[in-house]
Amino acid sequence: MINVVVSGCNGAMGRVLTKVIEEMEDMTVVAGIDKNTDLYKNNYPVYKSPSLVKEKCDVIIDFSGPSNISGLLEYAVNNDIAIVIATTGFSDKEEKKIKEASKFTRIFKSSNMSLGVNVLINLVKQATNTLGDIADIEIIEKHHNKKVDAPSGTAKMIAEAINKELDGSMEFSYGRNGTDAKREENEIGIHSIRGGTISGEHTVIFAGLDEIIEVKHTALSKKVFAQGSVKAAQYILNRKNGLYDMNSLINNN
Numbered sequence: 001m002i003n004v005v006v007s008g009c010n011g012a013m014g015r016v017l018t019k020v021i022e023e024m025e026d027m028t029v030v031a032g033i034d035k036n037t038d039l040y041k042n043n044y045p046v047y048k049s050p051s052l053v054k055e056k057c058d059v060i061i062d063f064s065g066p067s068n069i070s071g072l073l074e075y076a077v078n079n080d081i082a083i084v085i086a087t088t089g090f091s092d093k094e095e096k097k098i099k100e101a102s103k104f105t106r107i108f109k110s111s112n113m114s115l116g117v118n119v120l121i122n123l124v125k126q127a128t129n130t131l132g133d134i135a136d137i138e139i140i141e142k143h144h145n146k147k148v149d150a151p152s153g154t155a156k157m158i159a160e161a162i163n164k165e166l167d168g169s170m171e172f173s174y175g176r177n178g179t180d181a182k183r184e185e186n187e188i189g190i191h192s193i194r195g196g197t198i199s200g201e202h203t204v205i206f207a208g209l210d211e212i213i214e215v216k217h218t219a220l221s222k223k224v225f226a227q228g229s230v231k232a233a234q235y236i237l238n239r240k241n242g243l244y245d246m247n248s249l250i251n252n253n
């Protein structure tokens with residue numbers, strides 16, 4: 001049996017993840033972490049911070065917020081627990097902390113736990129190699145009205161993948177506004193739409209001379225992310241210390 005601590009257990013993703021795990025036979029939630037400990041009736045104890053967790057666990061799955069990461073990393077490293085980080089919106093300093101902690105435990109981190117988005121990234125890299133010099137590239141992401149960070153972690157991940165293909169030559173432009181907002185040649189525009197209950201949609205547009213290519217991924221529910229994070233947890237359990245992502249999982253390395 002794989003024992004899991006769900007971080008952010010009383011949030012939207014934490015609740016979907018709990019349900020997914022509760023339907024599994026070889027995984028169980030032994031505890032949760034959330035700022036709001038008594039919002040819902042959980043079938044497990046919920047603690048305000050990682051340092052308070054008493055239950056033995058094999059892996060933490062984190063869908064909370066960036067302010068939780070220091071405590072989580074300390075808890076995971078001190079107790080030799082694997083951790084799946086799905087949370088987005090980290091600062092550069094927090095990203096560095098995660099990288100440093102991965103020397104001491106197994107960390108899986110992806111801003112998008114769906115397999116489909118990772119296929120999208122590979123398609124976009126391919127399109128960039130052919131069209132990068134001749135097409136204008138823009139990213140549009142759409143999410144529900146409760147999302148706190150913008151642009152989405154996935155949009156950033158896509159933009160960084162494109163930029164890497166173009167040897168780091170691109171600048172990112174977040175939305176456009178004003179009378180001097182003309183597009184530059186070396187820019188990737190990133191645009192965030194927020195509304196209703198949109199689970200997550202990412203479109204990459206390659207706009208060239210008299211032709212346009214759009215590559216788009218739509219998540220139809222939050223369940224796809226929860227299921228992906230469970231696969232990630234199963235994948236890193238018996239790995240060596242290090243930082244893993246969806247590509248590691250897909251290529252099984």
Ligand SMILES: NC(=O)C1=CN([C@@H]2O[C@H](COP(=O)(O)OP(=O)(O)OC[C@H]3O[C@@H](n4cnc5c(N)ncnc54)[C@H](OP(=O)(O)O)[C@@H]3O)[C@@H](O)[C@H]2O)C=CC1
Binds near residue numbers: 009034111112113225
């Ligand atoms: N990688 C992926 O595939 C996906 C990633 N995400 C990411 O997961 C995160 C959570 O998303 P979602 O569930 O929609 O957000 P919610 O706000 O619904 O849930 C987050 C929960 O974590 C709690 N929380 C936040 N900070 C802390 C902290 N420092 N200590 C303890 N609890 C904390 C929140 O409490 P409070 O509300 O009081 O702040 C809330 O209950 C986001 O960063 C989102 O972008 C989401 C979906 C997919």
Ligand SMILES: O=C(O)C1=N[C@H](C(=O)O)C[C@H](O)C1
Binds near residue numbers: 143151199
């Ligand atoms: O907050 C969300 O909901 C999501 N966040 C992730 C992101 O920021 O990219 C992934 C997914 O799109 C849903």
